[in-house]
Amino acid sequence: MGATLLEIKDLAVQFFTYQGTVRALEGVSLTVQQGEILGLVGETGCGKSVLARCVLRLIADPPGKITAGEIRFKGRDLLKLGRREIRQIRGNEISMIFQEPMSSLNPVFTVGNQMMEVVILHQRVGRDEARRICVDMLRQVKMPDPEQVLAKYPHELSGGMRQRAMIAMELACRPDLLLADEPTTALDVTVQAQVLSILEELTRQSGAAVLFISHDLGVIAQLCDRVAVMYAGHIAEIAPVAELFASPLHPYTSGLLQAIPRIDEGKAALKVIPGAVPGLIDPPRGCRFHPRCGQRLAPCDREVPAFLEPAPGHCVACHLYASGGRG
Amino acid sequence: MEPVIEVRDLVKYFPIRRGFLGRRVDWLKAVDGVSFAVHPGETLGLVGESGCGKSTVGHLMLNLLKPDRGVVRYKNLDLSALRGPEERRVRRHLQVVFQDPQSSLDPRMLIKKTVGYPLEVNRIARGAEAVARVKAMLAEVGLNEEHVYRYPHEFSGGQRQRIGIARALITEPEFIVLDEPTSALDVSVQAQILNLVGDLQQKRGYAYLFISHDLSVIKHMSHRIAVMYLGIIVETARKEDLFQEPLHPYTCALLAALPLPDPTKRRVRASLQGDVPSPVHLPPGCRFHPRCPQRMEICSLRAPDGLEVLPGHWTACHKYGN
Numbered sequence: 153m154g155a156t157l158l159e160i161k162d163l164a165v166q167f168f169t170y171q172g173t174v175r176a177l178e179g180v181s182l183t184v185q186q187g188e189i190l191g192l193v194g195e196t197g198c199g200k201s202v203l204a205r206c207v208l209r210l211i212a213d214p215p216g217k218i219t220a221g222e223i224r225f226k227g228r229d230l231l232k233l234g235r236r237e238i239r240q241i242r243g244n245e246i247s248m249i250f251q252e253p254m255s256s257l258n259p260v261f262t263v264g265n266q267m268m269e270v271v272i273l274h275q276r277v278g279r280d281e282a283r284r285i286c287v288d289m290l291r292q293v294k295m296p297d298p299e300q301v302l303a304k305y306p307h308e309l310s311g312g313m314r315q316r317a318m319i320a321m322e323l324a325c326r327p328d329l330l331l332a333d334e335p336t337t338a339l340d341v342t343v344q345a346q347v348l349s350i351l352e353e354l355t356r357q358s359g360a361a362v363l364f365i366s367h368d369l370g371v372i373a374q375l376c377d378r379v380a381v382m383y384a385g386h387i388a389e390i391a392p393v394a395e396l397f398a399s400p401l402h403p404y405t406s407g408l409l410q411a412i413p414r415i416d417e418g419k420a421a422l423k424v425i426p427g428a429v430p431g432l433i434d435p436p437r438g439c440r441f442h443p444r445c446g447q448r449l450a451p452c453d454r455e456v457p458a459f460l461e462p463a464p465g466h467c468v469a470c471h472l473y474a475s476g477g478r479g
Numbered sequence: 480m481e482p483v484i485e486v487r488d489l490v491k492y493f494p495i496r497r498g499f500l501g502r503r504v505d506w507l508k509a510v511d512g513v514s515f516a517v518h519p520g521e522t523l524g525l526v527g528e529s530g531c532g533k534s535t536v537g538h539l540m541l542n543l544l545k546p547d548r549g550v551v552r553y554k555n556l557d558l559s560a561l562r563g564p565e566e567r568r569v570r571r572h573l574q575v576v577f578q579d580p581q582s583s584l585d586p587r588m589l590i591k592k593t594v595g596y597p598l599e600v601n602r603i604a605r606g607a608e609a610v611a612r613v614k615a616m617l618a619e620v621g622l623n624e625e626h627v628y629r630y631p632h633e634f635s636g637g638q639r640q641r642i643g644i645a646r647a648l649i650t651e652p653e654f655i656v657l658d659e660p661t662s663a664l665d666v667s668v669q670a671q672i673l674n675l676v677g678d679l680q681q682k683r684g685y686a687y688l689f690i691s692h693d694l695s696v697i698k699h700m701s702h703r704i705a706v707m708y709l710g711i712i713v714e715t716a717r718k719e720d721l722f723q724e725p726l727h728p729y730t731c732a733l734l735a736a737l738p739l740p741d742p743t744k745r746r747v748r749a750s751l752q753g754d755v756p757s758p759v760h761l762p763p764g765c766r767f768h769p770r771c772p773q774r775m776e777i778c779s780l781r782a783p784d785g786l787e788v789l790p791g792h793w794t795a796c797h798k799y800g801n
């Protein structure tokens with residue numbers, strides 16, 4: 153693993169809606185090292201997509217607003233950049249793959265048109281050179297007939313092919329960081345397997361770091377180097393992948409791991425996390441997980457737990473570790 | 480034991496219409512010869528990728544769609560031959576829980592009405608009697624009695640799915656189709672619903688057809704499993720047998736493609752090339768042959784017949800042909 157590529161510090165994001173202020177992210181800190189795949193896992197509405205969008209400053213303002221924190225990419229704070237500067241970074245140094253390829257590709261332009269636009273804008277090359285780069289990229293994502301695919305419209309491709317075209321497009325400018333927001337959730341398992349192996353192969357080859365967002369712990373376990381677990385707008389735990397699955401520290405993480413049915417283990421009743429994910433307009437005070445936590449302590453409903461590092465590289469935000477740790 | 484419900488050689492094609500006159504230009508072969516039986520107290524898991532026809536099978540079994548060929552037998556009654564009051568009398572024994580609890584509950588109906596409606600329609604109970612039964616049912620699925628005077632939007636996704644389950648169970652059915660009941664739910668809530676569905680079966684002995692695209696959920700819930708691919712069942716077996724010794728190359732590929740939630744068991748992922756073909760233009764011969772890593776010459780020529788390769792373990796693949 154190399155140096156720190158992206159550092160997010162104490163990020164807070166709020167959305168101002170008619171129902172009230174949604175406190176989507178609070179005190180979120182994490183780093184992405186050069187060349188690593190960092191998994192970001194959490195349930196619906198926990199803020200994982202908001203986090204990725206913040207990095208590219210894609211939060212619509214209004215209603216959203218980044219109210220605190222900084223996002224340092226190669227030392228520069230992305231939140232302080234002007235519009236022109238951030239546009240230089242988007243799609244060039246940092247690019248993003250979304251969940252639904254049909255809605256992130258423009259239906260009225262051909263795949264080639266959209267791909268070449270990115271390359272021409274950022275790499276300042278002519279059309280012929282751009283076309284050559286695109287064909288080469290499509291070949292790398294194992295697209296059959298890359299020349300023909302360039303002339304096709306998104307609706308003419310299958311879901312898996314569209315997502316592969318997206319990957320090709322996003323990697324065409326050789327970004328240092330790829331934000332992948334549930335890129336395989338809309339795909340069937342056999343196609344998901346193809347897309348994941350292409351994504352892994354290409355990013356490892358080019359040395360790009362990936363922030364891989366998913367709700368699927370299986371995908372996370374198979375792909376990532378480190379994992380950050382999010383719950384209701386907070387980071388609960390960050391650890392190397394093997395350690396997270398072998399010895400999770402946060403009660404939410406261990407609850408989640410026990411709640412998934414598995415094919416490699418025998419049948420017992422699934423362990424359950426009682427209750428449901430809270431709304432973020434009026435989230436629980438203190439630790440946001442405390443109403444569902446089986447190991448609740450006295451300070452849990454009053455104080456937000458500090459982020460501790462009980463084992464090297466393994467961070468957790470939970471009062472259970474406050475006395476023994478350095479906090 | 481006599482099966483509760485049995486389907487034999489079920490076929491359902493949907494016409495594809497084009498143009499101003501709605502001329503039929505082709506057929507979408509959603510279900511193309513499917514046979515199986517579900518016994519009392521048993522869960523049959525039906526697994527397959529999107530568009531393979533698994534939901535259509537569920538609809539056919541409930542008589543929500545009429546089959547083009549083949550029969551659905553509920554206790555020796557041919558469902559598609561039933562009409563009017565006869566059909567209604569049978570239907571209360573066959574119920575369904577849908578995938579999306581958001582869209583399968585009427586937003587303008589009180590829970591009292593939503594869950595009590597089957598009682599009214601089937602003339603089982605009315606008025607105060609019906610409300611009492613709804614309350615008892617809600618308690619059984621883990622909701623409160625006072626929830627009867629609420630609307631669906633006041634509930635979380637998991638609670639809404641509990642309401643869907645209550646509505647399905649209130650007529651005391653024998654057979655329930657669970658059509659991806661947890662696909663719209665988060666992992667922590669999914670576990671609650673799966674446990675509830677399993678507990679209810681143990682208590683009441685329901686027969687389930689559990690439809691899902693998720694092999695790990697299917698394995699957790701089912702006694703027997705049928706694997707579907709493009710409108711046909713390619714393999715049926717007891718759960719233990721299927722996972723220990725998958726026979727059909729497609730089943731093997733599905734198992735290999737499933738990402739295990741264990742970083743110490745990383746593996747080569749892409750076991751299959753290409754996408755699922757369209758159910759309109761089916762490949763000749765075995766439907767799986769264009770993607771099959773073990774295809775032989777015969778595979779593109781002739782569709783394989785279903786064979787009982789091991790006791791209770793059926794598959795349709797030329798590998799086991801002779």
